[in-house]
Each structure stands twice: as structure tokens, then as C-alpha cells.
Amino acid sequence: MTEYVIIGDGISGSSAAETLREEDPDSDITVITDEGESLYNRILIKEHAKGKLPEAPISIHDEDWYDERDIDLSLNTHVTTIDPDEKTVHVHQDENISYDKLLIATGGTPTQLPVPNSDAAGVHHFWTFQDARKIKESAESADDAVVVGAGLLGIDFAAVCGAQGVSGKYLMRGDRWWRYALSADGAEIMHDGMRDVGVEPVFDSGVDRFETDDNGQVTAAVDPNGERYECDFAGVAIGLTFNTEFLYETDLEMENGIVVDEYMETNLEDVYAAGDITRFYDVLLGEQAQNGSWGSAKEQGRVAAINMAADERSEEFQWVSSYSITHFDFPFLSFGHPTLGDDHAERRYSDTEWRRVAFKDGKIVGGVLIGDLSPQSTFKQLMREQREVADQADVLLEQSVDIDKLAPAQEQ
């Protein structure tokens, strides 16, 4: 009987556990997590912090779910080291758990700002359900807040401010939000969305230090220009530090994340990885890539489990990810790898509509749609088919994309 151990009960670990049970009904499956609750919906916790969603629907699996599938779940259990030669996992209670096959699905932890008082009370990071509860509590009693981190997670803090009636200052280092994927045209639509909910973007700013009161509670952020912004709480989302510290004594190949192939295999025998933590071989992109999104993490967990149970390279990971922002009146969807590639085309259609398509070697590798999401399935299809379409960008930028207007694939 095969013993599978999964470290992490986020969506990637949990989806792997479910698939392993289906694929290998007689196996032993252990899921270890250092969180105190079983799988919950990490991408809905922002709605809870906004005050829009009660706690109950955010839970995905209760502990019975694991019992029913004969999966051994260890909550509040932190893995401190692994020994790939002995095939054991060591947990903080001084216990060794042996495995035949191991899946590492430990995701990341928000990075703290390297500035004075960044650990003060009221300076929040956003990753766990517990974080969301605390952010909600702070926001409900706050008048003013500061948000730092001009990316996909930072904007969730801005949305919490908007929904909770908190006046926010969104301090950004450059001249726009998510400058790696959006031009000034696209970003301006997002800035207007922020302003509409009462959050003012502040450019060429950031945080040099936080000020606190005598109780250690944050009271203000001071930016590199010396501007002082009073706040009752601050939201920091400047990036993720991958949870790999328990792997440092191994020979596991890491490169800001765990390197895996398209089968989710690491360089160590019988050790797999899935989810945010991987630097995986993206078969559509033709190179190693990273992805921090729910759908991709779920699929990586499933594919890893298929290959673990098959005991061979049975299925490769091939996925076009999506990441939406739903906080404003207009929708936003980023797909694939919008910040990669060697070329791009973009167009603004109205005050709330903008589109960018990123290309590599003439093929679509990602993009961003604001306002009008209707071309998303066409663009994803072209990505999967790896069609060379960069020379027909005018067709891709028409308001309504007609795939039949593209030169047939075989003629290219």
C-alpha cells in the first residue's frame, strides 16, 4: 500500500488528496497543514473582509470530508524538515512521518516591508482566513487607511477600504498600478475605479516607515518624499515569500520557488510539488514560469496526483490561468502570462474598456481585458492552439473578435 504525504491543505494540496483517493483507493494519504482550519476558499476571504460574505460559505471542506475519504488530516502541524533519503517528514512535535511519495504544496507567505514598524499592530498582510477576520475588524472601526503594493493583492485592500467606507491612500512606487502589465491607458481605468470607491492612488510614493502610538498601534505611514499619511490601519501586499525554509537542507532544486517539470516532478525521486510554490515548465510558453492563481493551483494538484498514483509520467500540466478583479463596476481579467513575451498589442475602447495581448514568438502568451471580457475564450483557445497571430493584431484588437477573420492556421 502506497503512503502519500501532502504538505499543505490549500487548494493544490487538497485537490491532490481528492485525486489520489480516486486514483489509488487503497493507499494511505496524510495531509499536513500548519493552519488551524481545513481547506477554505482563499479567493473569497476578501469578500468577508469587505463585509459582504458571512464566514460559513468560505469553508470548503469540513473535517468530515477527510474522514469520509479516509484521509488523515493533521491541523496546526508545521513541517520543519524533510529527509528525502530516509523518506520522512519531520514535524514540529518531534515526530517523523514516513512517505513513499511526497507532495509539497506549501504556497507562500506575504513579504513584510523592510521598513521601521512594519510589524506594528494594525499593519496587515492578507493571506489566511485569520488575516481576513482581523482586516475586517480593523476596517470596521477605521476612518483612514494606507495601502501599499501596486499589484493584484494590493487592490484587494483598496476594495476593503471602499466597501467598509474607509478613506484610503494607495501608495504606489511608480506612476501607475500594476505597471508590468498595464500601460498608462489601462491603469487609468483602474485608478478611476479606485477613486470611485474612495481610495486615492498616490504615485511615485511608497513607505519609508510607519509611525505608531505608545501602544504600538500604527498611526501613519511616511513615504520616501517625506509625505505623512495618517491611518488607522495599513494593508501591505508587496509580494510572496515562498514557504521553502524546511527544505534548505535538501538538494531540492529551487529558483525562487520549487523547480518542477510539466509532470510536477522535482529533481528528487518521489518528491512532487504543486501550486503557487512551483516554478513549473509551461508547455504553452515553452519555458519555466510561475503562477499565483486558484485555478492553476487546483489543476497542478490534480495533475501531480495523477502522476504520483500512476507511478509514471501520465499527464502533463497544460493550463491557461485566469485572475479576475471584481471590485469595481467594470470587470477585469488577466490571463496567461501578461507580463511575459517579446511583443504586445493594446487598445483603449472607452473610459472603462481596454485590452492588451502579449505575444512570444508570434503566439499569444497572456493578456489583460478590462471592461469587456468577451474575447477571453477566443484568446485562450488561440493560446492552447499555439497559433501565430501577432502579425494579425488588428483582428485581435477589434471590439468584437472574429476568429474566422484570422488567416487559417495551416497557411501560416
Added chain:
Amino acid sequence: MATSETVDRSPALRRVESIPADATVRHVDQLEPSTLTWFLEAIEAGPTAALEAADLEDGDVIVFTACYRIDRS
């Protein structure tokens, strides 16, 4: 459950202003690719394909720029 008076062009989707504690709620990024396409088309122009094509249950709530409940009745 409190629902708004807003009835969308799609008979299968109803906009709701609050979400009950016992609802099954999904963020739009959790939808399978074909369901996402169905959902976005349904919001824009009314459903162009049968709801049966989408893996959604009656009463499921989808979080998008507003919250939408699947209404098969």
C-alpha cells in the same frame, strides 16, 4: 434570502444583494473554462447556451462585479 428586484436579461441568473450563510458561493475564478464562458455570455447578452452546459446548481452564488444566483426555476 434578500434578493434585489433586479432581474437580469438572463432568466438563469438573478442579481442578489446579500448572500445567505448556507449558500454555496464561488468566485468567478473558480469556474471551469466552459462555465466561465457561459457565465460571461449570460451576463452580457442572456444565456446563449443551455444552463445544463454549465456545472452550476440551482441556488449557487457567483461573485463577480455583483453577486449572481443561479435560478433554474
